[in-house]
Amino acid sequence: ETxxxxxxxxxxxxxxxxxxxxxxxxxxxxxxxxxxQALGQGPQFIFxxxxxxxxxxGNFPPRFSGLQFPNYSSELNVNALELDDSALYLCAxxxxxxxxxxxxxxxxxxx
Amino acid sequence: GQSxxxxxxxxxxxxxxxxxxxxxxxxxFYGLSWYQxxxxxxxxxxxxxxxxxxxETGRFSSFLSRSDSYGYLLLQELQMKDSASYFxxxxxxxxxxxxxxxxxxLTVLP
Numbered sequence: 001e002t003x004x005x006x007x008x009x010x011x012x013x014x015x016x017x018x019x020x021x022x023x024x025x026x027x028x029x030x031x032x033x034x035x036x037q038a039l040g041q042g043p044q045f046i047f048x049x050x051x052x053x054x055x056x057x058g059n060f061p062p063r064f065s066g067l068q069f070p071n072y073s074s075e076l077n078v079n080a081l082e083l084d085d086s087a088l089y090l091c092a093x094x095x096x097x098x099x100x101x102x103x104x105x106x107x108x109x110x111x
Numbered sequence: 112g113q114s115x116x117x118x119x120x121x122x123x124x125x126x127x128x129x130x131x132x133x134x135x136x137x138x139x140f141y142g143l144s145w146y147q148x149x150x151x152x153x154x155x156x157x158x159x160x161x162x163x164x165x166x167e168t169g170r171f172s173s174f175l176s177r178s179d180s181y182g183y184l185l186l187q188e189l190q191m192k193d194s195a196s197y198f199x200x201x202x203x204x205x206x207x208x209x210x211x212x213x214x215x216x217l218t219v220l221p
Contacts, residue, residue, distance in 0.1 A: 002153070002155075004153075033208065033209070035211075040213075040214075041213055041214070042198050042200075042211030042212050042213050042214050043154065043198075043209075043211050044211070045208045045209060045210060048206050048208055050206075055205075055206045056204060056205060056206020056207075056208045057206075058208070090153065090154070092154075099156055099159060100144075100156065100209060101156065102146075102153040102154045102155070102156075103153060104152070104153050105153060
């Protein structure tokens, strides 16, 4: 157990809808990163938040957005869902750059 | 951008030693990490190398050669529970974000 929690664990949406995924970071961690993991692939970096500011973004369109709150928990929002957005969404928290601790993930299915 | 290459599958027997190689191309390199992921589970941190050389943690060791853009994960005294996917990931870029390889599926046979 890493102390990183995510909700919900599973989610089913239809194309065009919007979704919000939540992550509570491990105590003392001020950095949260979000990843998308398609079946059989490695996690792909979406973006990273440090002290409530986005400080890095991967190759994802603007319909992927996020927030980090003063308690360092975080949200990932995806608008206008597409079928290809079906994946496992992982958040990871860290206090030192080299060690990221992952939550169990949210499995999203877009129909 | 970054790219990483690692074997897609490796099979070994219990008690054996296995090495999973990783080569990478990147700019702004900070270090190489290794993660383990069991089916349906979260990636679990195994090791991080920022400097050349070998890092040992119990049965697992990780090696980095920055000049060769190469690293490996060495698993000794394999156990059935080691069957999982193993990912190398480079830390690079302005945010020092992780870029993962596609993973190596390790199967440990009795």
